[in-house]
Amino acid sequence: MELSNYSKIFKALSNEQRLKIFLMIYKNCCSPEGAVVGSEFKLKDESCCSVKGGLEKAFTRICDCMNLSRSTISHHFKELQNAGLITCEREGQTYRCKINQEVVESIMDFLK
Amino acid sequence: MELSNYSKIFKALSNEQRLKIFLMIYKNCCSPEGAVVGSEFKLKDESCCSVKGGLEKAFTRICDCMNLSRSTISHHFKELQNAGLITCEREGQTYRCKINQEVVESIMDFLK
């Protein structure tokens, strides 16, 4: 993988709001305050969490959790997709997001 | 560690030029083209590589390798320091840069 791909991935994670969104998908939950994050992700509001595999009505939930407009959330999702970190597909009103685990792992390898 | 710290670290690595500088220190070498990077970092110009522990006349070398002004290189170094990724100290004309391995590892833990 080219160096520019790595910087693109880091850029996708460099914005705090976007990182929060990424974690919602990665850890399958979200925290309104985006407080302390570890392998055990502490929830503030379980209602905006989804089950493994997809975020149902993702945007509305995320808009509720974070103070961002739909349009902004959409931009952030696109950025994460462009970096290859996630893959999204819409199935009616269900928005399925998946982590591209290989990409996450390539970052870890890169830093090893 | 706070979420904002992680995004700060990712931001430091999000710029391709800065990532290249980081790798010069991390892998203790540099590549003018910043080509393919892996655990085995291939050199284009060994002359601008340093020995383990410090980069002697770092800026001049890096300016030669990359097409950036001194002032820009300086800014990038500062950014990497601010993110906590590296520690630099000047010792006369020798500029010692060290990686903060714990910080690099905290990123890997974060992504685990």
Place this chain on the structure above:
DNA sequence: TATATTATTCTAAAATCATGGAACTATCGA
């Protein structure tokens, strides 16, 4: 000590980014 070299800081300009509103498309459900 004077001069050359090295790195930092100030300032400014161009480029990129984050964000939201409005208009738009797609889908659900009454």
Place this chain on the structure above:
DNA sequence: TCGATAGTTCCATGATTTTAGAATAATATA
């Protein structure tokens, strides 16, 4: 079918970032 809901795209704007030149400070060496 019609209204409500979900997400996207276009467009504009304020904020941040990247970059370099000039001035400055620190250091080495002749």
